[in-house]
Amino acid sequence: MNSQTSYESEVLITEKTYSVIEKENKLMSYTTRVPYYPLVVDSARGSIVTDIEGNKFIDFLSSAAVVNTGHNHPKIVRAINEQVGKFIHYTPAYLYHEPHIKLAEKLIEITPGDFEKRVAFGLSGSSSVDGAIKAARCYKGRNKIISFLRSYHGTTYGALSVSGYGVEMRNKINPMMPDVEFIPYPDCFRCLYNQEYPSCNLTCLRYFQNLLKTVVPPEEVAAIIMEPIQGDAGIIIPPQEYYDKLREICRQYNILIIADEVQTGFGRTGKMFACEHFNLEPDIIVLGKAIASGMPLSAMVAKKEIFESWNAPVHFFNTAGNAISCSAAVATIDVLKEEKLVDNANIQGDYIINRFKSLMEKYDCIGDVRGKGLLIGVDIVKNKSSKERDVAKTAKICWRCWEKGLILAFFSGSVLRVAPPLNLSSEEAEKAMNIIEESIREVEEGLVSDEVLEQIKGW
Ligand SMILES: Cc1ncc(COP(=O)(O)O)c(C=O)c1O
CATH class of the missing domain: 3.90.1150.10 (Aspartate Aminotransferase, domain 1)
Structure with missing residues (x-):
């Protein structure tokens, strides 16, 4: 070789x-x-x-x-085997089953935000990113989504449309979903403006403020979608001040915050969710990847009123909330805590x-x-x-x-x-x-x- x-x-x-x-x-x-x-x-x-x-x-x-x-992990393998012995799947869209209810209960408990929440399941991180976009638009009655340059949110059309990872991902498959605007992520190592924090006075955030003043009417913006730590862009960690000020802007204009924790969630960053590092309580949190230790599953956890705004079956996948994946996810959360x-x-x-x-x-x-x-x-x-x-x-x-x-x-x-x-x-x-x-x-x-x-x- x-x-x-x-x-x-x-x-x-x-x-x-x-x-x-x-x-x-x-x-x-x-x-x-x-x-x-x-x-x-x-x-x-x-x-x-x-x-x-x-x-x-x-x-x-x-x-x-x-x-x-x-x-x-033996406890997760056991949970999967026990569930296989009972039944593999029955779509929770038509009938009820306990594994997905148990999991929803746990997700509500462990995700940041001291408010009433609801859960919706998907099959991959991308599918739940799509769900978050739909939920935000339905709830706010606004079209526009703000995302970040160099972000990665997945490969379904919705998730790809809010991803700013690289043109090779869009080349030949355009057009993307309309009404998405991109702003620079606070990357202090490779600052787009060649400045240094804190003397930069957060130029990247001022770009966003300018955008809302000059091009994008804030009353048309439903949500901003953000990886709390940008993952595939190379692990980019924003300064706390960025989050403090971003939250103020979102409050001022009534813009929802969607945190994409697909990569950062479930203990990966040394907290159960990366938002906790920044005291951030997102309106919608998107989960995937580690949620079920490798079984296919994703989820969105959102403020209750957000999910009350959309009609069934606007966000539905036949095998989402699969009983085996949910059992694996319940065991995953238990293992993370117990061990x-x-x-x-x-x-x-x-x-x-x-x-x-x-x-x-x-x-x-x-x-x-x-x-x-x-x-x-x-x-x-x-x-x-x-x-x-x-x-x-x-x-x-x-x-x-x-x-x-x-x-x-x-x-x-x-x-x-x-x-x-x-x-x-x-x-x-x-x-x-x-x-x-x-x-x-x-x-x-x-x-x-x-x-x-x-x-x-x-x-
Ligand atoms: C932050 C983030 N969001 C969404 C996704 C998409 O997840 P999936 O590949 O499960 O659709 C990924 C996958 O790498 C991701 O890192």
């Missing part, structure tokens, strides 16, 4: 793996794949993934922040951030280390002063990590994505960080050939 590189891979890959990949390439639409490395999953437990060759990997990706409780996984996210997250910060002192290619809990981004740059993204180096680091037994991905072109399961042990965290440290050193020494860039593309 690495005949052109000046070292041996520690991971053994044979024809067995390549034949699976070749077969997939012949069968699947290319749109579903973000290529990283040839890893065909055979089994997974906790933070360890085993491929079909028998190689074992520490998982620093958690299936893209989905398995917060670790792979195949204090949110606390562990902070403990392991602090350790990982500190290790990266000391690497940052040593290597000019580490431009920034950002994160909360176990949602961490490490910005790989050509040098610290230019902050220019080093896409090739980022890809090579991830590739080398895979060769050493660590699943590490990247997004936003040049940001290492650190998102292990929340029950990662201290030993696993240390071992993974040793692999990352060695990989960065080897890439810096030029040991990893450019050839690998033909395979690893990233997000």
